[in-house]
Structure formats: C-alpha cells, structure tokens
Amino acid sequence: MKSISINGKEFEEYLDEHVIAVRIAEMAQELESMYHDAIPVFLIVLNGASFFAIDLIKNYSKPCQVAFIQLSSYAGTTSTMEVKVMSEISISLAGRHVIILEDIIDTGLTLKVLTDKIKSLDVVTTSVVTLLDKPSRRIKETEVAISGFTIPDIFVVGYGLDYDELGRNSKNIFAEK
Numbered sequence: 001m002k003s004i005s006i007n008g009k010e011f012e013e014y015l016d017e018h019v020i021a022v023r024i025a026e027m028a029q030e031l032e033s034m035y036h037d038a039i040p041v042f043l044i045v046l047n048g049a050s051f052f053a054i055d056l057i058k059n060y061s062k063p064c065q066v067a068f069i070q071l072s073s074y075a076g077t078t079s080t081m082e083v084k085v086m087s088e089i090s091i092s093l094a095g096r097h098v099i100i101l102e103d104i105i106d107t108g109l110t111l112k113v114l115t116d117k118i119k120s121l122d123v124v125t126t127s128v129v130t131l132l133d134k135p136s137r138r139i140k141e142t143e144v145a146i147s148g149f150t151i152p153d154i155f156v157v158g159y160g161l162d163y164d165e166l167g168r169n170s171k172n173i174f175a176e177k
Helices: 017-034 049-059 109-119
Strands: 003-006 009-015 041-046 065-075 078-087 097-105 125-133 146-150 173-176
Touching: 017 049, 017 125, 017 146, 041 049, 041 109, 049 097, 049 125, 065 109, 078 109, 097 109, 109 125
Parallel strands: 041 065, 041 097, 097 125, 125 146
Antiparallel strands: 003 009, 009 173, 065 078
C-alpha cells in the first residue's frame, strides 16, 4: 500500500487514482441525464475541487460553462468554523442551472454559505456534486445531488485535497494514519 508524509504527518492510500477516475466518469453520465436539455454552469470551489472538477468536466460531453469561486474554512486538519469568501464568482449566474463542484463536504458550513449566496442570485436550479462526502461530521443540513464516495470521519489529502496547502498534487487520495 502506498503512503506519503506531509509536514511530519503520515498518510496511507485510501482511494486509488483508477477507482477515482471510474467514479468520476459515472458521475458525469449522471449529470448528463439530469441536465439533458440545459447548459449548466459548473461552479468550481477553489482550490481543492479544481482537480476533481477538471476531470468531471472533461467527461461531461454536453455543452456547459465553467465559473470559479474561492472559499476557505480550514486551518491544518480542522475546520475554523468560519467561511471566508476569497474571490467572487466570475460570471453572472442569473437564470442559469448551477452545479456546485466540491472536493469534500464535511460540516456543511462552507456549502451552506455558498448555496445561500447562489440562491440569492436568481438562479433556476442549484445542485451540489462532491467527490467525497463525510455526513458524520454534518453541522448544517446539506442536500447533495451526487456524491462520489461517502467516507468516515478521517482526514484525507491528495487529488486536490491538502494539508496546510501541501499534498494536493497526488493522483491518489490518502488518509491520515
């Protein structure tokens, strides 16, 4: 089993890149069925979701648009319980179907702030798609349209997920030992 070390913490392989790729292709097909007559806007939550989002969008064969927003709520391995908007959305979402792409949902606080913001912009629909879902940590109720993998309460890095901004560039996802 593969392992990595980041800033003195040890992580072991949790999800292999091939398992991730297969699930992302399935998720893209699910989205094509959901939005068969619409041109959705994929709203990528930076920085973590960018890896997942790019691969998902490459598998999405229908017309779509892409926008970005940067939010922050973590320091190290724990949530700060405060969501900071680091950058605004790059295009108008009024009258659009918006698909929020997240790397991981745990407490739901970040997503609650974001979905409230999006709904105030006169969108047609808002859906949440996440690579990883940690429902055992939920503080705010969150409706997730599609989840790649449901995981227990573990800290994970790789494939866009970081520990103090390191580890994002791994093709696999690793769990803290």
